[in-house]
Amino acid sequence: MFPLLLTDQLDDERTWVFPIGISGSLSHDLGEIEAEIAALAEGLDKAGEIRLFPRPLRRPAKALLVGIGAGDESDWRAAGAAISRAVSDNEPLQIMLGEQVAMRALAEGLWLGGYRYRDAREEPRSAEIQLMTTTPQAYAESLARAHTTAVAAWFARDLANAPASLKNPDWLAEEIVGAAAKRTGVTVRIRTGAELERFGGLRAVGAASKFPPCLVEMSWHPAGATTHVALVGKGITFDSGGISIKTRPGMKNMKIDMSGAAAVAAATLGAADLNLPVRVTALLPLAENAVGAAAYRPGDVLTHYDGSTTETTNSDAEGRLVLADALGYAAAELSADVIVDVATLTGAAEIALGTRIAALFSHDDELAGALTEAGRSAGEAMWRLPLPDDYREYLRSEVADRHSSPTRGAGAVAAALYLSEFLGDQAANWAHIDMAGPSWAAETDLEITRGATGWGARTLLRYLEGLSA
The missing domain is CATH 3.40.630.10 (Zn peptidases)
Known part of the structure; x- marks a missing residue:
C-alpha cells in the first residue's frame, strides 16, 4: 500500500493537486498562477472530476484540479479515488488542503482508488502522496483510521x-x-x-x-x-x-x-x-x-x-x-x-x-x-x-x-x-x-x-x- 504523508511544507518537485469545492475557492495564496487556476476551476462542481492545468508551470512543474462537490465525506472519498487514478503510479503528488477537509474520507479514497489485486499483472501505485495542511497534527488520527480501513478493505x-x-x-x-x-x-x-x-x-x-x-x-x-x-x-x-x-x-x-x-x-x-x-x-x-x-x-x-x-x-x-x-x-x-x-x-x-x-x-x-x-x-x-x-x-x-x-x-x-x-x-x-x-x-x-x-x-x-x- 503506497504511503500517504501529512506535511506543512510545499514541495515544488511534486505534482500539485487542488481540491475545488462548489464555491470554486482556493485554499492557498498561489501568487501569479492563482487567477489562472481559479479560472480553470470554474464550473468544476462534480466530485471526482479532474482537470489538468493546461500549460507547464515553473512552480510546480505540473498541476491538476479535482472537484469535491459539496465537500461531504462521499465527495472527498470520490475525489481521493479520482486522484489515485489520474496520474501514473510512480508520480509523486502533493494535495493542497485548506481548513475544511474530510481527511479520513480523502485518504480512504486515495488508497481504495489505488487498489490492485495482489496477483494482478498491473503494478500497484508506489509513489508517495503528501497531504499539505498547515495543521498536520490535527489529522494524524484520521489518517491512521483511514489506513486501517483501507487495509481491511484491501x-x-x-x-x-x-x-x-x-x-x-x-x-x-x-x-x-x-x-x-x-x-x-x-x-x-x-x-x-x-x-x-x-x-x-x-x-x-x-x-x-x-x-x-x-x-x-x-x-x-x-x-x-x-x-x-x-x-x-x-x-x-x-x-x-x-x-x-x-x-x-x-x-x-x-x-x-x-x-x-x-x-x-x-x-x-x-x-x-x-x-x-x-x-x-x-x-x-x-x-x-x-x-x-x-x-x-x-x-x-x-x-x-x-x-x-x-x-x-x-x-x-x-x-x-x-x-x-x-x-x-x-x-x-x-x-x-x-x-x-x-x-x-x-x-x-x-x-x-x-x-x-x-x-x-x-x-x-x-x-x-x-x-x-x-x-x-x-x-x-x-x-x-x-x-x-x-x-x-x-x-x-x-x-x-x-x-x-x-x-x-x-x-x-x-x-x-x-x-x-x-x-x-x-x-x-x-x-x-x-x-x-x-x-x-x-x-x-x-x-x-x-x-x-x-x-x-x-x-x-x-x-x-x-x-x-
Whole structure:
C-alpha cells in the first residue's frame, strides 16, 4: 500500500493537486498562477472530476484540479479515488488542503482508488502522496483510521478476488490465520472433521468437494471490553449450485461467494489494529459447494447445530445452510450482545436493490440504525427490508422443522426469516445483511475498483468504532 504523508511544507518537485469545492475557492495564496487556476476551476462542481492545468508551470512543474462537490465525506472519498487514478503510479503528488477537509474520507479514497489485486499483472501505485495542511497534527488520527480501513478493505478484496483454483476452504483459513498472527491479541480456532459433527448444514454443503469444509472462529477480546459482537460471514469458496446446478453465466463469478466471510475477518482484524475496546468473535463457515456423488440432494433433511431440521429444496440455496449452523452456534455458545451476519445470499436482493445497495434486515431498530449510519459514513449503502412474521408460512415443511428455499417469491425476505429461526431469543438483537449485489463491481466507479469490492469490511469496522466511541 503506497504511503500517504501529512506535511506543512510545499514541495515544488511534486505534482500539485487542488481540491475545488462548489464555491470554486482556493485554499492557498498561489501568487501569479492563482487567477489562472481559479479560472480553470470554474464550473468544476462534480466530485471526482479532474482537470489538468493546461500549460507547464515553473512552480510546480505540473498541476491538476479535482472537484469535491459539496465537500461531504462521499465527495472527498470520490475525489481521493479520482486522484489515485489520474496520474501514473510512480508520480509523486502533493494535495493542497485548506481548513475544511474530510481527511479520513480523502485518504480512504486515495488508497481504495489505488487498489490492485495482489496477483494482478498491473503494478500497484508506489509513489508517495503528501497531504499539505498547515495543521498536520490535527489529522494524524484520521489518517491512521483511514489506513486501517483501507487495509481491511484491501484484505477483503484480495481474498474475494483470488481464483477458486487457489481458494479452497483450507487456503482461505490459512490466509486468515496468517493475517491474525501479525496482530497481538487475535486468536483463531479452526474446526474440521469430527469437530463439525453438529454442523449438519456445513457438512452437507461441503460433502461433494475434495476440499473438506471447516469453521473458522476468530476472536479479538481486549481487556475491559464491555460489549461483545459476533460477526458471521458466509464462506462458500466456490458455488456451482450443487445438484441444482447454476447456469454457466451464473456460475462464472462464484469465487466471490465467500465475500461475507472476508468482510467479517477483515473487520475483526481492523478492530485489533485500532485496539478497539469491543470484544469481537468472527465465525466463518467455509465450504465449496460442488457437484458429485456425495453431494446433498433436494429433499434431504439436515440436522443443524441447534438440533432443528431443514428440508433442502434447492442445493443452490446453500449459503443459508452454513449460516444456520454458525448462527445457532453463536446464539448457544457465545453470549454475544449483538449478532450480525453478512452474506452474498440471494439474487432477489440484487434484483430489488441493484449493485450498489445491500439489503438489511433486523428486528432491532437501534441496531439497524447504527449499521445504516455506519454504512453511510463508510460509503457502503444499505436499505432496510421487512421481516413479516406471516411470511414464515413460506418456510413450512411436512417432513422437517422448515425447508430451505421457498418458491412463493420474496426470496431475500424468506431467506432472512429462515436465518432468524436459528437464533432463539437472540433474534431480537441480530441483523442480517444480504450484499449479493454490491459484492462485485463490473466496472471501476468512485472508490470501487472493478472486481470484488470488499463490501462490508468498511461498514462493520465503522460500526465497531461507533460502539467504542
